[in-house]
Amino acid sequence: MDIKDPAEKTDEELANTALDNQEYFYYLMKRYEKRLLSYILHISNFSSGDAEDVLQEVFIKTYKNLRAFDKSLKFSSWIYRIAHNETISEYRRKKASVSTISLDDKDTEIIMKSLKSSHDIKEDLHKKDIKEKVREVIYALPAKYREVLILRYIEDKDYQEISDILKKSMGTVSTLVSRAHKHFKKEARKRKLDMLI
Amino acid sequence: MNKTDVSQNILDKIKKEHIKPVPKWHFMLKKSVIWGLFAVSLILGSFAFSLILLHINEVEWDIYEQAAGSMWGFVLMVIPYFWIVFIMGFIFLAYYNFRHTETGYRYNTFYIVLISIGASILIGTGLFAFGVSEGLEDAFSENVPYYKDLNFGRHKIWVMEERGLIGGKIIKVRAVDDFDLKDFQGKMWIIRVEEKPDPTFPRLNKLKSVIIPKPGLTVKVIGVKENDNVFKAFEIRPWKRVERFIRIKF
Numbered sequence: 001m002d003i004k005d006p007a008e009k010t011d012e013e014l015a016n017t018a019l020d021n022q023e024y025f026y027y028l029m030k031r032y033e034k035r036l037l038s039y040i041l042h043i044s045n046f047s048s049g050d051a052e053d054v055l056q057e058v059f060i061k062t063y064k065n066l067r068a069f070d071k072s073l074k075f076s077s078w079i080y081r082i083a084h085n086e087t088i089s090e091y092r093r094k095k096a097s098v099s100t101i102s103l104d105d106k107d108t109e110i111i112m113k114s115l116k117s118s119h120d121i122k123e124d125l126h127k128k129d130i131k132e133k134v135r136e137v138i139y140a141l142p143a144k145y146r147e148v149l150i151l152r153y154i155e156d157k158d159y160q161e162i163s164d165i166l167k168k169s170m171g172t173v174s175t176l177v178s179r180a181h182k183h184f185k186k187e188a189r190k191r192k193l194d195m196l197i
Numbered sequence: 198m199n200k201t202d203v204s205q206n207i208l209d210k211i212k213k214e215h216i217k218p219v220p221k222w223h224f225m226l227k228k229s230v231i232w233g234l235f236a237v238s239l240i241l242g243s244f245a246f247s248l249i250l251l252h253i254n255e256v257e258w259d260i261y262e263q264a265a266g267s268m269w270g271f272v273l274m275v276i277p278y279f280w281i282v283f284i285m286g287f288i289f290l291a292y293y294n295f296r297h298t299e300t301g302y303r304y305n306t307f308y309i310v311l312i313s314i315g316a317s318i319l320i321g322t323g324l325f326a327f328g329v330s331e332g333l334e335d336a337f338s339e340n341v342p343y344y345k346d347l348n349f350g351r352h353k354i355w356v357m358e359e360r361g362l363i364g365g366k367i368i369k370v371r372a373v374d375d376f377d378l379k380d381f382q383g384k385m386w387i388i389r390v391e392e393k394p395d396p397t398f399p400r401l402n403k404l405k406s407v408i409i410p411k412p413g414l415t416v417k418v419i420g421v422k423e424n425d426n427v428f429k430a431f432e433i434r435p436w437k438r439v440e441r442f443i444r445i446k447f
Contacts, residue, residue: 019218022208022211022212023208025208025211026204026205026208029203029204029207029208030204033203033204037203052203055203056203056206056207056210059204059207060207060210060211060216063211063216063218064216064217064218064219065218065219065224066218067218067219067220067221067224068219068224070299070300072300163302163303167302168302169302169303169304169305169306170303171305
């Protein structure tokens with residue numbers, strides 16, 4: 001009999017146990033609920049309600065495909081991959097254009113600090129209007145660059161994890177991140193955000 | 198304020214709708230199909246490469262002037278375009294199927310294509326060495342509509358009667374230097390063999406093949422067309438340049 005506390009189990013152990021006992025899937029969902037909801041909002045323009053609908057589909061798909069989980073991957077990479085694919089599918093179904101921006105101030109600052117070439121962060125980076133412009137820059141980027149920036153700097157994924165989530169080789173991920181930086185600076189220049197270049 | 202527990206709602210939905218994890222065999226089957234398609238693409242690519250080798254190996258470079266007027270023209274004529282297009286298609290299929298395996302995305306496109314090409318070359322060379330490509334070529338010629346007619350195969354050089362190059366099957370032998378031949382396009386010819394070619398005739402390879410004509414033998418004939426039914430031959434060559442030790446028939 002499995003007497004280990006669910007909180008002490010790894011994701012992989014919980015996934016395995018959930019195959020025999022559905023209740024354990026609840027603990028897995030609780031671990032990823034907020035993170036995935038935040039990720040779905042970041043890469044789409046969905047309202048909270050729509051994002052929760054996508055999240056529901058993500059978890060149902062995850063449960064149905066538990067036996068397909070490749071143990072050579074981290075469970076987090078696998079579930080993020082499902083979330084990514086479901087969000088993109090739903091985005092295409094709705095054919096929504098980017099009209100609302102889902103990055104909050106804290107996330108925006110993280111990206112600003114990460115992309116800034118110098119380590120000197122000037123005072124004015126904290127100004128609300130600057131952050132608003134930075135968010136505009138991020139959402140002006142092509143989706144493939146925005147995705148990797150969000151995964152890299154907000155979700156704090158390493159290149160291997162990003163590779164597993166997006167199903168692209170590490171070389172491609174590295175190229176995408178590098179090009180995302182260049183595109184970001186180009187867009188920042190257009191908006192006269194010189195402190196970021 | 199009570200916050201809705203999203204996870205609990207989802208778990209309740211899973212229970213209510215009796216949603217179950219998909220059985221493992223479903224994923225194993227899918228995996229097998231993709232790997233199987235990858236293997237098939239590689240094998241077909243190998244077949245195509247073995248046929249490319251066959252075509253190149255069977256080219257008789259000494260007749261370039263007669264066939265095309267120039268070496269460049271002859272090279273363009275003998276390149277097996279059909280099989281090159283096929284091998285490119287199969288390499289692409291192999292790459293596509295590999296990419297759709299569980300971990301295929303981790304590998305650089307360049308290396309996947311390089312390894313697919315390498316595998317096709319290696320296996321294809323082996324198939325050629327064991328005579329499999331000849332069997333395939335014969336099978337295609339006999340069974341695939343338009344393969345011979347559209348000159349996709351080796352026959353394309355040997356249907357140029359105006360240039361003095363014909364090939365086909367010997368039907369009837371009257372004498373060693375007088376026999377009937379049915380060419381690859383179904384036309385009947387009376388072949389009269391001349392020992393000494395016309396001095397103005399392009400110089401042929403000094404090594405002459407000794408052929409004793411007999412009914413059923415497929416040969417290549419080099420000479421001059423005298424009229425619509427008569428062909429003056431200066432040389433008769435066997436259809437296959439080299440007989441293989443092992444021959445696989447399809």
